[in-house]
Amino acid sequence: MSSLTDSVFAAIGLIAQQDPMLWRVVARSLWVSVWATAVAGVLGICFGAWLAVTRFYGRGALLTLINTLLALPSVVVGLVVYLLLSRSGPLGYLGWLFSLKAMVLAQSVLVFPVVAALTRQCVEDADRLHGEQLRSLGAGTGLRSMLLVWDERYVFLTIVITAFGRAVSEVGAVMVVGGNIEGFTRVMTTAIALETSKGDLPLALALGLVLLAVVLCLNILVAALKSWRLRVDGSTSDPLQKAWV
C-alpha cells in the first residue's frame, strides 16, 4: 500500500515538474488519438447516418456485423493492420509500419464501428420520429440523413468523445503496429505497459493519471457544452436527447 502511495506522490511530482519525456509521450498520444477519432468520426458518422435511412437487401446482416465489431479486440485490429502494412501486405508500399500513421490507421479501424453503430442507432431513432416531416419537405435519403445528423449534432459530440476515449485508452493495436519505439511511436498506454513491466511504477502511474485527467477534461467539456446547449435551446423535452446526452 505504501508503495502505491509513494508511486502516487512520485507521479504527482513528475507531472508538477513538467517532465519533458512524460509530456512528449502525452502529446504524441493525443496527436494519434485525435487524428484517429477525426478520421473514424467523419467516416463513421457518414456511414452510420446513411445506414440509418436506407433499406437494402442484407442490411440486417451488415448491422449485425457492425455491432459485432464493437467488441473487436484491439490486438486483432493491430494484427490485421500489421499484415496490411507489412512489406508483403497490400499496403506495404506506403511504408507506414512502425510509424504514427500506422497507429492512426489502427485506432481509426478500432473506433470506426463505435461511431458508425452509435450514429446509426441515433439517426434511425430520429428518422423514426421526424424523418417523415423531412421527407414531406422533399429531402431525399442522403440529405435527410445529413439534416438529422445536424439536428442531433450535440449527441454526436458524445459519440465522438466515446470514440476518443476508446482510441486513447487502447494499447494492443498501437503496440503491434507502432512498435513502442522510444521518442517515436511510444504513447501513453504503451509506455504504461512498458514502465510497469520494468518496475518504474511512478512514471507508469503518472501517465495513468494524465490519461485520466484527459478523459476528465473531455467530460467536463461535454457537460459544459450540454449546459450551454440547454440554455440556448431551452429544451429538455426530447427523450432521445435526454437518453443520449
Add this chain to the structure above:
Amino acid sequence: MNTQVESQSPIHTKKELQLQLQGLDVQFGAHFALTQIDLNVYAGERVAFVGANGSGKSTLLRVIHGVLPVSSGQVHWQPGVQQAMVFQRPHMLRTSVVNFVALALWLRDVPWRVAKEQAMHALHQVGLQDIAGRNAKTLSGGQQQRLAFARALAVHPQCMLLDEPTSSLDPHAKREVERIMEHWVTENSATLLFSSHNLGQVKRLATRVIYLENGRILADLPTEQFFHQPLEKSHPEAHLFLRGERV
C-alpha cells in the same frame, strides 16, 4: 359491408378536379389501415376528415401527401398542383425560425438568399416576423404550429393538408391558428384537407365532411347536411359518432 360511399358533396361540374384517389388500400402487416378509398377533391374545397382515433384520418392524409406508400390503388394529383402538409406535432429543427422556413424553399431549389427573403414574407403572414432569429426549439406550442404553417405557406401551395393542426393547443392558440388558416384559404381560394376531432372547428372551416371508420369512408356529405340532417338511416355509423358513441 358495402364500402363504396357515394359522395353527396356539392356538385362540382364547374370546378377543376385536383385530386383523385382510386381503390386505395394501405396495409401495415396484416392490418388494413385504409380499405378501398375512392375520393375526388375539387379545387377550392375544404374537406374535413372526421372519425374516432385509429379510423385512418392521419394515414389518409399522409398517403395523399405522398410520405406513406399505398399497398394498392392510386393517388393522382393534377399536374402542377403544389401541396404542403402541416403535421399534428411539427418537429422543430435546431435552427432559427427564419432558417426553419427557408429550408423548405431551399429543398425546392430556391437559392438560400432568396429562400430567406421569402421565408420572412411567410413569417409576416403568421405574425412571427419579430422572432425570426429565435431558435425554433424555444417556441411555444402555438408558435410552433404557426411556424409549421408558415413553412407550408412559403411554398405557395394550392392545396394544404393539415393533420389535427390545433389538437395540442390551448384555446387561445387554437383560435389564432384557425384564424390564420381561414384567412389564407379565403384569400387564395385554396383547397384545404384537414383532420380534426374538434367538430366545432369542422363546422367553421369545412364545406364537406368525410367520416372514416376502420379505414373506410362511411359518409361523405356537405357540412350542413352532416351536422343538421338526420343520419340515423342513411349513415348510422356517422350518426352514432356525432352522438359520441363511436369514440
